[in-house]
Amino acid sequence: MSKIVKEMIISEIQSQISEVRDFVVVDSAKVDAITDNGFRIKLQEKGIAALTVKNSLARRALANIGVEGLDDVLKGPSTLVWGGEDIVALSKEMTRWASDISTLEIKGGVTEGTALSSEDVTKLSKSPGRMELIGEIVSRILGPGAQLAGAIKGPGGTLAGQIKTISEGEES
Structure with missing residues (x-):
């Protein structure tokens, strides 16, 4: 991939997440296409967005907007999920989806610059x-x-x- 294309993708990612500071990262690579499509539609209905990203490009886009702490989480297939009322509502929704779809895995997240492990996201969903x-x-x-x-x-x-x-x- 050329440098120009990478810069275009990074700027597109930045434009989508420019105002967001709370993310949950999931691995949806093992989810079949029909289930993944239904999952994304249900998330959109609740004002939650999901973006499957290339990790290196996502790291650069996140660093450009000042979001730190996802470097350890962004390994392997990654989907950034953001939106909803707050990070607690987002973590509750993602935890519920992870229990409904056995192949969906929560990898971690970040809130207000603080990195969250998958266990932290699960604990946060119970608050x-x-x-x-x-x-x-x-x-x-x-x-x-x-x-x-x-x-x-x-x-x-x-x-x-x-x-x-x-x-x-x-x-x-």
């Missing part, structure tokens, strides 16, 4: 996602306020009920 964590934080913030409101409302409601009973008794 709560961004929206789950936000919900948990909000419930913890609102919890004491709800308890305080209940503590104030309880005696106030009792007092209001007693005043109403007394006022109804005076009318009759």
Whole structure:
């Protein structure tokens, strides 16, 4: 492959992944074509992209956009997978696919410049996602306020009920 062609491929890879900092790398070489096509279509429906790359060209493209840590992972057949809500959602999706397709292998990944092994991706898939964590934080913030409101409302409601009973008794 000529140097010009390599540079064109590298620039194309860079244009596709220029804003991305979280990747999971899988080996889909042993997956049959029909299964691989269905796999990619389902990923696209969820806003996840997959790109099978030549490792040396991918390393150069990733280095050009400032993504480090995939050098050990980019060995053998490699497919870069990115997108979704966050790295946790991406790792959950890829772990689910790896269990559904026995020939799909998770090789590792990178998030915010930190390299992940395949075990790290699996562990990450078991942690709560961004929206789950936000919900948990909000419930913890609102919890004491709800308890305080209940503590104030309880005696106030009792007092209001007693005043109403007394006022109804005076009318009759």
